[in-house]
Amino acid sequence: MCATLIGGMDRLKSNYLQTAKQAGVQLKIFTGKENSIANQLGESKMIIIFTNKVSHQAKNEAMAIAKSRNIPVHMLHSCGISTLRKCLRETA
Known part of the structure; x- marks a missing residue:
C-alpha cells in the first residue's frame, strides 16, 4: 500500500x-514546506496529516485532494514515530 504523510519533522524523515517500511507501507513524505x-x-491510498507541524494551506490542499479522489484522511496532532506506527497498525 502507498500512503502519504503530510507534516512532521525533517529530522525524523528517515x-x-x-517505520512505514516495517509495516509494509510505501510512504511519501511532505513536511509542509x-x-x-x-x-x-x-x-x-491513505493520507496522514500531522496537524501540529503543517501549515493550514498544506492541510487544506491535502483535504481537497483527498475529497476529490475519495482517499481516507487520518489527522493526528502528534508527529512522533509511535503515533505513525499506531496509525499504520490500525489502518492496515
Whole structure:
C-alpha cells in the first residue's frame, strides 16, 4: 500500500520511512514546506496529516485532494514515530 504523510519533522524523515517500511507501507513524505503536493501524490491510498507541524494551506490542499479522489484522511496532532506506527497498525 502507498500512503502519504503530510507534516512532521525533517529530522525524523528517515524514521518515518523505516517505520512505514516495517509495516509494509510505501510512504511519501511532505513536511509542509512544498509549494504543491497535488501532482506528487501519485497512487496514495491513505493520507496522514500531522496537524501540529503543517501549515493550514498544506492541510487544506491535502483535504481537497483527498475529497476529490475519495482517499481516507487520518489527522493526528502528534508527529512522533509511535503515533505513525499506531496509525499504520490500525489502518492496515
